[in-house]
Amino acid sequence: MTSCTVLVLGGADAAPPDLGRLAGRARVVHTDEKQLAEQLPTADVLLAWDFTSDAVRDAWPGDGPRPAWVHTASAGVDRLLCPALVADDTLVTNARGVFEQPIAEYVAGLVIAMAKDFHGTWELQRQRRWRHRETLRVAGSRALVVGSGPIGRAVGRTLKALGVAVDLVGRTARPQDPEFEQVRAAAELDRLLPSADWVVCAAPLTEENRGMFARRTFALMKETARFVNIGRGPLVVERDLVAALRERRIAAAALDVFEHEPLAPDDPLWDVPHLVVSPHMSGDTLGWRDALAEQFADNFDLWAAGRTPRNVVDKRRGYVPVD
């Protein structure tokens, strides 16, 4: 197997992964966006370590042979998949398992922070003003979690542990579910939106659901509803969300992902009232990069042994189906 080449697409922002475990079994070659197309034909395996890059879809299929397996160090595969890659025999796997619990905690924290007006408290502290307010109870409120994959499920589970009633929405309905009684179909969304205190977007980005949170979706929400997006930016029509916030049609929102990342310093989103902006970090807890490298190495062990790696993406659907 020493003739096997693992090509690692790195980025300027992240140190390369420690793949010492592959020593003697694979030649690890580091590349970047510019050189990817040239090096792609030499690779048996491609690790999309820089998961923010569009370089793979731009380079695919290229001329000559392609890797038999592509692994991305992210949960979403929307940056990676292009029609030619979907059509190819190439196996695609993702980082399912690394981000669920951190993201669920992050969303639970946002929900409580919004219920308890932590933002207002910190603003008043800056102004040295003691101003008591009455806040909201989290227990007894109702959340609509859109996305029934591992991240949506972890979010729902954590909110349930806080006493929140959770409706989980997936692509298709599942009349029975061990944790959530049932999973609702996306088609039911319009009916569910008006009763939600919290609407959390934890869906994968697919062509089917691009822009699903738009003017009419926000119009269906309560005026007191809060919206959270930890999925992917293009699931939300940002200008429609901004309008809904400015016109007080919903109460508040928090975005961790955006149509264009990173946000430029002059992006108008930075100071929309009642909007919290965070830099795509909800799932990234200390050690996450090591966990991602470890997960790829584990998967490489399976692949090198002729077995199927974990977290195989259904390329037509655009995500790893839940069992």
Next chain:
Amino acid sequence: MTSCTVLVLGGADAAPPDLGRLAGRARVVHTDEKQLAEQLPTADVLLAWDFTSDAVRDAWPGDGPRPAWVHTASAGVDRLLCPALVADDTLVTNARGVFEQPIAEYVAGLVIAMAKDFHGTWELQRQRRWRHRETLRVAGSRALVVGSGPIGRAVGRTLKALGVAVDLVGRTARPQDPEFEQVRAAAELDRLLPSADWVVCAAPLTEENRGMFARRTFALMKETARFVNIGRGPLVVERDLVAALRERRIAAAALDVFEHEPLAPDDPLWDVPHLVVSPHMSGDTLGWRDALAEQFADNFDLWAAGRTPRNVVDKRRGYVPVD
């Protein structure tokens, strides 16, 4: 029973309670700090609606008869109890049951906010800076909750639901506990402090534990530890906490209660680094005042029927013992 007089000690900050349910059974008389001493002898029952006032302990026992029952619209009775009231036959009851869940949510929110650096995120948003950071996982961390009454237990329960390992500390040890395996004795605190990621003070204020969080306590904590006080201000020696934060001997703190409330605009606590200051509001969710009035009216029903009201305070200990 129409000859029964319920004296309500109100304050400038809060509307008087709606006690319409007592109509025909009690004469409800509203008083304030200034007139309390004069009116005390006329009262069968005293409702300390303004629970921030020291007027009861100042007026007690006064000349002449005293109320047979005093109810305070708060969980803590530290403002109320004085040696003469402790020695009297007067029954004292509190607002146990109203604040537990809101406070537990509040603390859980603070824990997540500190783990995920929400404060840093909002500061960066103000500066229009996209700066990704790695944050902490909450699940798998360890909390020490000091106070094994209903509030401490609710806090512990909620943190456990988030995957936090919780040690609960009470006045005395309970070797068996249905929810927390065991309750540790206050004497064990020194041994437990060094392993806690989160130290939450949810204790009642008694003479025994006044100033219990002081220089030596903070010195025993991890440098990465975060401290939260939702109990009473004087449980903490504020200048020692400030020193611990300034010298980076602990990582961060959040105070909802203070030695002197409200904080004056020039109080140095407002801008201590890594300290979140909130205006004694952790338990106060929408409708809390109505819930407090309702709770008193329920207790009045019991009392008027010759039965013992709920939440009878052990005046010598200074709190309602957990069954």
